[in-house]
Amino acid sequence: MAQRTARKKEGIWETVKTVFWALIIAGIFRTLFFQPFWIPSGSMKDTLLIGDFLFVNKMAYGYSQYSCPLTGSHIPGTDIRINLCPFSGRILASEPTRGDVVVFRHPTANVDFIKRLIGMPGDRVQMRDGILYLNGEAVPQTPAGNFSEIQEPQGPQGSLPCRGVPQGQECVSERLTEALPGGPSHDILNAFDNGDGDNTPEFTVPEGNYFFLGDNRDNSADSRWNPVFDGQGVGMVPAEYIIGRADRIMFSSAGRSLLYFWTWRADRFLKAVD
The missing domain is CATH 1.20.5 (Single alpha-helices involved in coiled-coils or other helix-helix interfaces)
Structure with a gap:
């Protein structure tokens, strides 16, 4: 016994x-090495859909303090912030490539964002009538059909995919293929003409910073807006806030939870992020 x-x-x-x-x-x-990331919003459609689950490659650009889990979070009930990597700058740093889909820490809101890298340090970036201009040159766009989805709540937040369409009806956005100079081609969506971000001043990206846009151009809070002055967006993103590159979708759920396996999208398993 x-x-x-x-x-x-x-x-x-x-x-x-x-x-x-x-x-x-x-x-x-x-x-x-890798950090899991679940897409909570539609700002990167149709490259990334609400409910896509992917791993972020943290080795791609080196490490900063924001590469560590929980860094910047408050200890509950206190004003103390967690910092598991108490150093500044980046270790083993390498520069991102224009066109990469990048996860970064929001410079003021302390949450992780995912957007496409458009402007490198020293670049001049502007939107004119929905066309992206880099250093004074229009970035070519070619029609790529339409992107459509049903107007119904998506993800745990119950976000609706478009405005002004009754539930159960179809949301249709114009899809265009954009060819960045020296980078890959990728699809963008134009939900409606004369959107708030279709015409902007010309921005010059400061040294050590980057300019990001969402692929769903009319439904993205990104570098076109400064969170300090406009109350939205991210403004310019310093290099140390970059966490890593999104390379591949592991799986994707069209339901309100990743655990609802019967809502997983069969065509997005191990799909490369372009």
Whole structure:
């Protein structure tokens, strides 16, 4: 009897050790290599849909303090912020490529955003009548059909995909293929003409900063707006706020939860992010 009790205690202790080391390894893996990210909004449609689940490659551009989990979060009930990587700048830094889909920490709101990198340091960026201009030159756009979806709540927040359309009806956006200079071509959506961000001043990207846009141009809070002055958007994003590159969608759920496996989209398993 005593021998059986000892073996039982030993088995429990081995299980505890296994779980402990598994958590340590998972924490190291998440801190150094990849971070899970779930798409909560439609600002990157149709490249990324609400409910896409992907891993962010944190090795792509090196590490900053914002590459560490929970950095910038408050300890509940206090004004103390967590900083698991107490250093400035970037370690093993490399420059992102124009056209990359990048996850970064919002410079003022302390939440993670995902957008497409458009403007490099020193670039001049402007929107004119819905056309992107880089350094005074229009970026070519070619028609690519339409993107349509049903007007119904999407994701846990219950966001509706378009404005002014009754529920159950079809939302239709013009789809265009945009060819960035020296970068890949990608699709963008034009939900309606004369949107708030279709005409902007010319922005010059400061050294050490980057300019980001959402692919769903009429439904994206991005670098066209300064959060300090306009109360929305992200403004210019300093290099140290970049977390990593989105390379591949692991799976995608069209329902209100990732756990609703019967709502997973069969055509998005292991889909490359272009």
